Amino acid sequence: MIEASSLTRNQLRKRLRDARKALAPAQRRAAARGLYRQLSHHPLFRRARSVALYLPNDGEIDPRPLLRSAQRRGKHTYLPVLSPWPRTHMVFQRVRPGERLRANRFGIAEPMRCPRRQRRIWALDLVLLPLVGFDEQGGRLGMGGGFYDRSLAYRARRVTWRKPTLLGLAHECQKVDRLQQASWDVPLQGTVTDSAWYVAAKAQE
Numbered sequence: 001m002i003e004a005s006s007l008t009r010n011q012l013r014k015r016l017r018d019a020r021k022a023l024a025p026a027q028r029r030a031a032a033r034g035l036y037r038q039l040s041h042h043p044l045f046r047r048a049r050s051v052a053l054y055l056p057n058d059g060e061i062d063p064r065p066l067l068r069s070a071q072r073r074g075k076h077t078y079l080p081v082l083s084p085w086p087r088t089h090m091v092f093q094r095v096r097p098g099e100r101l102r103a104n105r106f107g108i109a110e111p112m113r114c115p116r117r118q119r120r121i122w123a124l125d126l127v128l129l130p131l132v133g134f135d136e137q138g139g140r141l142g143m144g145g146g147f148y149d150r151s152l153a154y155r156a157r158r159v160t161w162r163k164p165t166l167l168g169l170a171h172e173c174q175k176v177d178r179l180q181q182a183s184w185d186v187p188l189q190g191t192v193t194d195s196a197w198y199v200a201a202k203a204q205e
Helices: 009-021 025-039 043-047 064-072 147-151
Strands: 050-052 076-082 090-094 101-103 109-111 126-129 165-169 190-192 197-199
Touching: 025 064, 025 190, 064 076, 076 109, 090 109, 090 147
Parallel strands: 050 076, 050 126, 126 165, 165 190
Antiparallel strands: 076 090, 101 109, 190 197
């Protein structure tokens, strides 16, 4: 496990990105299967009617088996779509099996923009987030763009607002001892890897 306190956020981000990108293709496929086993039969996933996921990039753990499973079960599935303006924002849009996708400005596949199929994040049941690093206290280190933090900023104004459940998805090599959280960082209820659940203490209260 990496000790985060001795590194800047940028140094930590680089080290963790390098660690996940160093995983061999067979390890990544095995991790995707392990993640599926961890989540697919869990009550949080089974009960959710609307689930937001992501498509893997830069060595992120692959949630596509979960996406296909959710669609087979009749759930409404959503992917992030970058806003044309302001360019620092994103929305969540429903995606159906076999739908044509296109690459956004970061080279990540996303649905063709269709406002009538978009949904506010607070109306979703479960959001499965990508991350660069995580700790057992619900801390999340992202890529640095702040897209998810901006989308979830409303939670700071609504203390009792429970939706959606926020779970990070990661490889075990992305775990650190403790992340220093900035004021704009939105904590997770937990993080799921291919071999374990790490539920934040506050989520258990």
